[in-house]
Amino acid sequence: xxxxxxxxxxxxxxxxxxxxxxxxxxxxxxxxxxxxxxxxxxxxxxxxxxxxxxxxxxxxxxxxxxxxxxxxxxxxxxxxxxxxxxxxxxxxxxxxxxxxxxxx
Amino acid sequence: xxxxxxxxxxxxxxxxxxxxxxxxxxxxxxxxxxxxxxxxxxxxxxxxxxxxxxxxxxxxxxxxxxxxxxxxxxxxxxxxxxxxxxxxxxxxxxxxxxxxxxxxxxxxxxxxxxxxxxxxxxxxxxxxxxxxxxxxxxxxxxxxxxxxxxxxxxxxxxxxxxxxxxxxxxxxxxxxxxxxxxxxxxxxxxxxxxxxxxxxxxxxxxxx
Numbered sequence: 423x424x425x426x427x428x429x430x431x432x433x434x435x436x437x438x439x440x441x442x443x444x445x446x447x448x449x450x451x452x453x454x455x456x457x458x459x460x461x462x463x464x465x466x467x468x469x470x471x472x473x474x475x476x477x478x479x480x481x482x483x484x485x486x487x488x489x490x491x492x493x494x495x496x497x498x499x500x501x502x503x504x505x506x507x508x509x510x511x512x513x514x515x516x517x518x519x520x521x522x523x524x525x526x
Numbered sequence: 527x528x529x530x531x532x533x534x535x536x537x538x539x540x541x542x543x544x545x546x547x548x549x550x551x552x553x554x555x556x557x558x559x560x561x562x563x564x565x566x567x568x569x570x571x572x573x574x575x576x577x578x579x580x581x582x583x584x585x586x587x588x589x590x591x592x593x594x595x596x597x598x599x600x601x602x603x604x605x606x607x608x609x610x611x612x613x614x615x616x617x618x619x620x621x622x623x624x625x626x627x628x629x630x631x632x633x634x635x636x637x638x639x640x641x642x643x644x645x646x647x648x649x650x651x652x653x654x655x656x657x658x659x660x661x662x663x664x665x666x667x668x669x670x671x672x673x674x675x676x677x678x679x680x681x682x683x684x685x686x687x688x689x690x691x692x693x694x695x696x697x698x699x700x701x702x703x704x705x706x707x708x709x710x711x712x713x714x715x716x717x718x719x720x721x722x723x724x725x726x727x728x729x730x731x732x733x734x
Binding site for chain 1: 537540547557564571574575576578621622623625626630640641672675680684694699702705
């Protein structure tokens, strides 16, 4: 080894970057489908950090938490896409801005 | 060196995919970019001995979630879904830039702090246990057999949470079915046209 090894911090930086990119996309984009994808990006950044810590400390609990995050992400996507389909069927040109009409 | 190369390639795939999700105009391209990111993350999971999680990541994310996204995009129609992507408001764009830069600065500062902590802990561990492995805090050999350890932790420490996730999934499925049915009633105009067309078709067939 010539001094260059993969350390945990690299994974943490990558997870942080994915989280930031996802959050920025969530703020910038107004297509509700793409916003949901950006939420997935944020969740994956966090998952990467969990796995990195689990590997670093030799502790399996990090992986367990990642499993739960996966399940919750699946449920979130199912409900979110159901809502998107319902809203877009009712008003086909709706973007995330138009959903302020739901305030009543 | 192989590990560094694997990390570099997978990280590049992750970042390019993530930026592609945010920037691509076409939602189908965004979904495919998301697949690239998810596969990169699965590779990184394998590189960190989380083999089971990597498999679940590929199956659940690439196999279920992205397919669901693509289904919805195709259901709405690609053109109509692409029309939705308008430019951001100026204030929104500034807020997003501030969030991105500030958040990146804070998170990377945090990671640097954790890195210092790790270095302290590593020297401590090296002093106390004489460990030579820089990557893992504990003995890596008892960590590799992780599926059984994962199952043990999932079904002992986290068993209530596990049962709650099954409840969550059932609630999500029922809620989605109800949402889809209601929107079906709401979009009765379209269904009416379809049934009219079907009626016309059957009558023409009867005429023949």
